[in-house]
Amino acid sequence: MVQEFHTVGVVGLGAMGAGIVEVFARAGFAVTAVEIDEPALKRGRGHLERSLARAVSKGKLTEEEQWAVLDRVRLSTVREELRDADFVVEAVPERIDIKREVFADLDRICAPGTILATNTSSLSITEIAALTSRPGKVVGLHFFNPAPVMKLVEVVGTVVTDPATIDIATEVAKRIGKTPVAVADRAGFVANALLVPYLNHAIEVYERKLASREEIDAALTGDAGLPMGPLTLLDLVGLDVCLAVMDVLWDEFRAPRYAAAPLLRRMVAAGLLGRKSGRGFYTYGADARNPAEALPAGPLAVPVRERAHGFGLADLLLVRHIDDALRMVGDGYASADDVDTAMRLGCGYPKGPIELLEERGADALADALGGMANAHLVPAYDPAPLLAHLLRAGGADLRAPKDRTTGP
Template sequence: MQEFDKVGVVGLGTMGAGIAEVFARAGFHVTGVEIDGAALQRGRAHVERSLAKAVDKGKLTAEEERTILGRISFSTDRADLADADFAVEAVPERMDLKRDVFADLDRICPPGTILATNTSSLSVTEIAALTGRPDKVVGLHFFNPAPVMKLTEVVATVSTAPATVAVTAEVAKRIGKTPVVAGDRAGFVANALLVPYINDAVSVYERRLASREEIDTAVTKDAGLPMGPLTLADLVGLDVCLAVMDVLWAEFRSPRFVAAPLLRRMVAAGRLGRKTGRGFYVYGGADNPAEEPPTGVLAERVRSGAHGFDLAGLLLAPHIDDALRMVGDGYATAQDVDTAMRFGCGYPKGPLELLDERGVDWVTGVLGGMANAHLASIQWAPLLVDLMREGRQSLR
């Protein structure tokens, strides 16, 4: 493995500051760079608050906190990355910003430096093409909060050298993460599965098939998920969810990836979730009065299971079908899919582990019932069809 010690992080927002902290905790010397002094101070404060919280919880000693902070230097000059062995870009999801960062990194960093982007939705291939070293450019997608979440997606383009991928995956392990290696495709593994599931929940809510509390409670009780999809949408940010859906649509042009109209309207209204104080729920200490369950005919039929499925099935069966499509396409293995969703999204069981429990007949029954009820007409994943024809109930 390529040995190195010095890491650069460009962009010290919540995510970038978390990435800098993760590398410093693992023993790397980190230079964090921001656009100006005010942004730099905010980035430093992010790191200091996170470490102080770890000390308060007994996860770090005060001496360890000082040691970690001592490994991080802060700068507003990207030229200070001239000796970096590995550089991570964590600026906002705008290609113009990333173009500017990578042009500088390519010019400033030594030829052997690996340049990684933390993008969650933009093309790593397009970013790599902005440099004179596309073989040294890789995606390294962290999940929020970076010091806590164990998954990183290592994203290789058609130009990324195998050695670059191998080194980056080993680095991910060294900083305590579980890497999943994937190709450069819209949404990668986790977001390509998670965000359409969230979008389905928004559509269910928009069509008045269930209240927000019913939707969130259904999947937490049925599948043990840590939070419901509408609560999760607020946490992720509705603008982020919309951006991922639009990227998926642009790449695949499938009806499966059309953003729910309500999602687009809420973003236009500035109701982005926790970060703006209001999304599907209200934050900042305001009360969230429980909604009355809808009383329409379709809502009552879903609630009663009249079509052969319940509310949880309405959301989980398409989610499992998406995972089967990803595996059938050869983009990811079943193990990688389940690992990504468990370590990146907090699932107690991945979607294909849910398939093992429930069986192919359950998935096809729910999808068929949804079509019969005119709730959704999903073109089944070819792998799901193959499993059904072979009489198999799972992939394993």
């Protein structure tokens, strides 16, 4: 451990924040958890207690361990009680105005050596760090939901983060039983920057009536072996969350593949957010009419898998997804191993996108991208430069160490 400490603070006790509290407390840390008021604190306590009770019922904790975890947690509505914390994680809603207020307060309250971490999944950590007098001590520590279960943590540094801060945050992630992937501050980091455009592309395929929602989901679970189809996953994550990430990606990159699907924007405007609103691409609860039925189910265009080009639905969605992963590796933003780790541990993929490329081969990927563009199944755009390099090289070891500053 680069720096030894024992006391952790967590600000925000929604489902994610309460999960983060549980993770640290189960790892032996004393945790001070702070919410805005007593009702929010009560809800947060409920999240924590229910999660621990589930762990006991599944045999993952004993009752004695459950009570020991709760004993290590102190709940409060007073942020000043974080003054003695060595490491503080912010887990408030994804609004920069709220985070601005929280970080200004933490900067005032906490000792100069305290590391301040944000669990943001979409906002600029550089901008958050600039709100403090200690930008070198601010880092992203992006957990995945549910935090007690998901093993991935993205450790995100800015151009002014002290290297020692990154080292400490990485060691902390390991100490709480997570697998850290260290990356720089860029929209979407690794997992969301790859996952959300793939989900957005699934909406485009559905909106163009290339296949029904059931066909799309079945293709990705049956043919590709993913744990959940993209439209079902959109409903689970929340369409508003995905739209927010797409807008952040668009603001940073201004590339057509990061433009939110019109249907996504319309559904969010209508309050059709998925499971949390009771309706999304599928209906949940007692509502009889599914909003997706506003798009006629038939007659559909000829299903993609029946076209003479031989492309299946899984191919249509995955080849561009793999190309995006290649672009990320070629940019030097993340290694092939880190990309695969992020997608396996953060998104539940049985195989990472680079592993899928290695199975298929660069030639097959290039042929599929070109053929789909010629068939007007995907927009024509330049594939990842790294793909062209792989074709010229006749294949290459993407996992071999290389200088990330020079590109492929």
